[in-house]
Amino acid sequence: xxxxxxxxxxxxxxxxxxxxxxxxxxxxxxxxxxxxxxxxxxxxxxxxxxxxxxxxxxxxxxxxxxxxxxxxxxxxxxxxxxxxxxxxxxxxxxxxxxxxxxxxxxxxxxxxxxxxxxxxxxxxxxxxxxxxxxxxxxxxxxxxxxxxxxxxxxxxxxxxxxxxxxxxxxxxxxxxxxxxxxxxxxxxxxxxxxxxxxxxxxxxxxxxxxxxxxxxxxxxxxxxxxxxxxxxxxxxxxxxxxxxxxxxxxxxxxxxxxxxxxxxxxxxxxxxxxxxxxxxxxx
Amino acid sequence: xxxxxxxxxxxxxxxxxxxxxxxxxxxxxxxxxxxxxxxxxxxxxxxxxxxxxxxxxxxxxxxxxxxxxxxxxxxxxxxxxxxxxxxxxxxxxxxxxxxxxxxxxxxxxxxxx
Numbered sequence: 001x002x003x004x005x006x007x008x009x010x011x012x013x014x015x016x017x018x019x020x021x022x023x024x025x026x027x028x029x030x031x032x033x034x035x036x037x038x039x040x041x042x043x044x045x046x047x048x049x050x051x052x053x054x055x056x057x058x059x060x061x062x063x064x065x066x067x068x069x070x071x072x073x074x075x076x077x078x079x080x081x082x083x084x085x086x087x088x089x090x091x092x093x094x095x096x097x098x099x100x101x102x103x104x105x106x107x108x109x110x111x112x113x114x115x116x117x118x119x120x121x122x123x124x125x126x127x128x129x130x131x132x133x134x135x136x137x138x139x140x141x142x143x144x145x146x147x148x149x150x151x152x153x154x155x156x157x158x159x160x161x162x163x164x165x166x167x168x169x170x171x172x173x174x175x176x177x178x179x180x181x182x183x184x185x186x187x188x189x190x191x192x193x194x195x196x197x198x199x200x201x202x203x204x205x206x207x208x209x210x211x212x213x214x215x216x217x218x219x220x221x222x223x224x225x226x227x228x229x230x231x232x233x234x235x236x237x238x239x240x241x242x243x244x245x246x247x248x249x250x251x252x253x254x255x256x257x258x259x260x261x262x263x264x265x266x267x268x269x270x271x272x273x274x275x276x277x278x279x280x281x282x283x
Numbered sequence: 284x285x286x287x288x289x290x291x292x293x294x295x296x297x298x299x300x301x302x303x304x305x306x307x308x309x310x311x312x313x314x315x316x317x318x319x320x321x322x323x324x325x326x327x328x329x330x331x332x333x334x335x336x337x338x339x340x341x342x343x344x345x346x347x348x349x350x351x352x353x354x355x356x357x358x359x360x361x362x363x364x365x366x367x368x369x370x371x372x373x374x375x376x377x378x379x380x381x382x383x384x385x386x387x388x389x390x391x392x393x394x395x396x
Contacts, residue, residue, distance in 0.1 A: 056392070056393040056394075057307060057390050057391070057392060057393065058304075058390065058391050058392075058393040059388055059389070059390045060300055060388060060389050060390075060391065061387070061388045062296075062297075062300060062385075062386045062387065062388055062389060063385060063386075063387060063388075064296055064300075064385060064386045065384065065385055066289055066292055066293055066296065066311075066384045066385060066386060067289075067292075067384060069292075147288070148285060149285065179285070179318065180285040182318065183285060183318055183319075205366075208364055208365050208366050209318045209365060212365050212366065240374070241366060241368070241374050242365075242366045242374075243366075244374055244375050
């Protein structure tokens with residue numbers, strides 16, 4: 001368990017570089033002055049003074065945000081991406097919604113226009129990372145062990161191994177789970193929730209935290225609509241009720257339907273990153 | 284079950300601030316819209332504090348109700364979910380309270396020699 005980010009058993013987290021097949025168990029630490037180190041100090045035992053004397057109670061007012069360390073690391077990741085003009089997206093969904101299929105299709109269709117590298121998050125196996133590797137993309141697999149989501153510290157460590165090029169896209173495929181990933185800022189520019197039509201249309205109101213936190217909703221597997229009982233309009237209504245600003249794409253990664261709008265959004269978003277706002281020009 | 288990791292984080296933060304002193308009480312502030320279950324934190328607290336300065340400490344949790352403000356008409360409404368509909372029909376709500384996740388205060392034993 002990494003007490004710095006505080007969410008999973010650090011001893012079980014593995015980062016696998018698919019280019020070198022190296023797997024590591026390393027650890028990031030943040031010093032009290034906010035500097036992130038890569039030391040391996042685990043000496044956290046505090047020796048209580050063996051003094052027998054009069055004991056007073058003292059109340060210390062902390063007012064400390066429990067996720068402050070994660071949020072600090074996420075802010076550092078955000079700066080890292082910004083400095084390299086990288087568009088980072090956090091892809092989240094329940095298991096089996098089709099994140100990896102959407103991702104491999106997106107990479108294959110856009111590989112001549114965009115450089116896309118991937119951080120894969122799963123509890124176990126490097127199966128998804130292998131699928132991504134077949135597209136020719138750079139990919140790092142992060143196995144969280146018992147952890148149910150990725151956190152900012154894992155992304156920071158993954159990025160050191162991934163070393164994505166300047167002016168590119170980093171897709172972070174989170175652990176399949178519609179609850180926990182919504183709580184952890186990774187330093188991404190946008191959160192993308194993927195919902196397939198084989199799930200219920202009421203997922204947005206069942207998992208409101210996820211749909212409220214997301215900027216984009218991608219409704220996948222729409223080629224299966226004739227065979228399943230799924231009310232698209234109802235689903236969109238629910239999503240807008242939770243998050244009126246959410247932008248929605250309806251796609252099928254297997255037939256290609258609707259993908260062009262998603263690609264246009266992606267390309268525009270990356271292009272806008274490199275555009276200096278007009279308010280800052282000529283100053 | 285993110286509460287387990289979050290409780291481990293609470294133990295780490297409190298240990299750091301206790302500076303070796305035994306901790307008697309921990310007061311948390313958890314918003315009702317934060318997606319954190321106080322009962323799950325209570326369950327994890329006894330396990331996570333074993334063998335630490337917090338072992339045997341009392342855990343108190345202040346639950347903060349959810350309050351939103353309508354962007355259209357400015358009305359404030361109480362929420363038990365992180366979304367809702369204002370009387371004016373708008374669903375555009377800014378959350379004012381309910382998302383807190385904080386260690387408010389801790390009580391430690393101070394040795395007087």
